[in-house]
Amino acid sequence: MGFEYSCTSIYNNKLSFVKILFKNTHIILLSSLLMLVVWLFGFNDVKEEGFTDCEGCPEMVIVPAGEVLIGSDQDEIGRKKGERNRIKAVIKAPFAMATTEVTLGQFRVFMEETRYKSKIPTYKGEPLVGCNYFDGKGYGYIAGHNWQNPGYPQREDAPVVCVSWSDAAAYVAWLSEKTGRTYRIPSAVEFEYASRAGSSAPWFWGTDPAKACDYANIGDRTFVERYPKRPAFPCNDGYVYTAPVKQFKSNAFGLYDMVGNAWEWTNDCFISDLGQTPADGSSQLGSEKECGFRTPKGGSWISGISWSRAAVRSKDGADYKSFMLGFRVAATLNKE
Numbered sequence: 001m002g003f004e005y006s007c008t009s010i011y012n013n014k015l016s017f018v019k020i021l022f023k024n025t026h027i028i029l030l031s032s033l034l035m036l037v038v039w040l041f042g043f044n045d046v047k048e049e050g051f052t053d054c055e056g057c058p059e060m061v062i063v064p065a066g067e068v069l070i071g072s073d074q075d076e077i078g079r080k081k082g083e084r085n086r087i088k089a090v091i092k093a094p095f096a097m098a099t100t101e102v103t104l105g106q107f108r109v110f111m112e113e114t115r116y117k118s119k120i121p122t123y124k125g126e127p128l129v130g131c132n133y134f135d136g137k138g139y140g141y142i143a144g145h146n147w148q149n150p151g152y153p154q155r156e157d158a159p160v161v162c163v164s165w166s167d168a169a170a171y172v173a174w175l176s177e178k179t180g181r182t183y184r185i186p187s188a189v190e191f192e193y194a195s196r197a198g199s200s201a202p203w204f205w206g207t208d209p210a211k212a213c214d215y216a217n218i219g220d221r222t223f224v225e226r227y228p229k230r231p232a233f234p235c236n237d238g239y240v241y242t243a244p245v246k247q248f249k250s251n252a253f254g255l256y257d258m259v260g261n262a263w264e265w266t267n268d269c270f271i272s273d274l275g276q277t278p279a280d281g282s283s284q285l286g287s288e289k290e291c292g293f294r295t296p297k298g299g300s301w302i303s304g305i306s307w308s309r310a311a312v313r314s315k316d317g318a319d320y321k322s323f324m325l326g327f328r329v330a331a332t333l334n335k336e
């Protein structure tokens, strides 16, 4: 009985082992198949979260399709006239946007590869040599100032400034040719949509100006030590001029410095009436003459509350260069 029991027991144990192994083999096979499916289909998803097309190319994230009410409420703090006649714009397809402003280092690659010569703007027939600068009392072009020397020290990972809209257009044309992907300057609607990242408040972080220094390099208390009597946010971000990119928290789309640091060119020709803005997210375009002014957005390290909000638009000549004005790139995603 004892022996029989043992033999039966061993037999039953072996049977159980085979059953478990058989059962587990199924599980292992099924798991492997599932992993293969996840890898095959999930791989593209991982790729779609973002990309960098080459060493020295801007890091891109995918901005989802969606809607945005551009402009500001009538009771918004610091509201300007050009933010009235709000329209709802619809971004029908996802697009890519650089996580940061184009840096000095990234722009340097372009300049070294192309030997590009920037156009010198004129004012009343006189050439404006150099780059526009504010010395604390007034603005003016300073000969000898340029993208490599805006009048203050910059690290290679700080946003390039003293670049015109035409320079930005040349950069995206070069980047497109280099990578085979269509890079472009974002439209004003795309910029505002991407900056808001779902927020209808003055800034993507909300309505509190005192929180600005967690999210942006703007005109703060550090800045006021250098430029007294300028309007400033009631906090301390630690930077008088530009900060290296990504020093502050990103917004919900993973974009940095959409408020402050450098002002950023958008592709839109400036129009006074916001209500005339294309509602499909494309750029407001016109003839070269009509496009004499383009539409920077986002404010900069010099901006107080009113000039830093998501809704605000500036107006600058296409060849204007300023020590507070740079750009970032967008890219059109290929349709499936």
Ligand SMILES: [Ca+2]
Pocket: 217, 218, 219, 220, 222, 223, 237, 238, 239, 240, 241, 301
């Ligand atoms: Ca600052």
Ligand SMILES: [Ca+2]
Pocket: 101, 257, 258, 259, 260, 261, 262, 263, 264, 298, 299
């Ligand atoms: Ca910026």
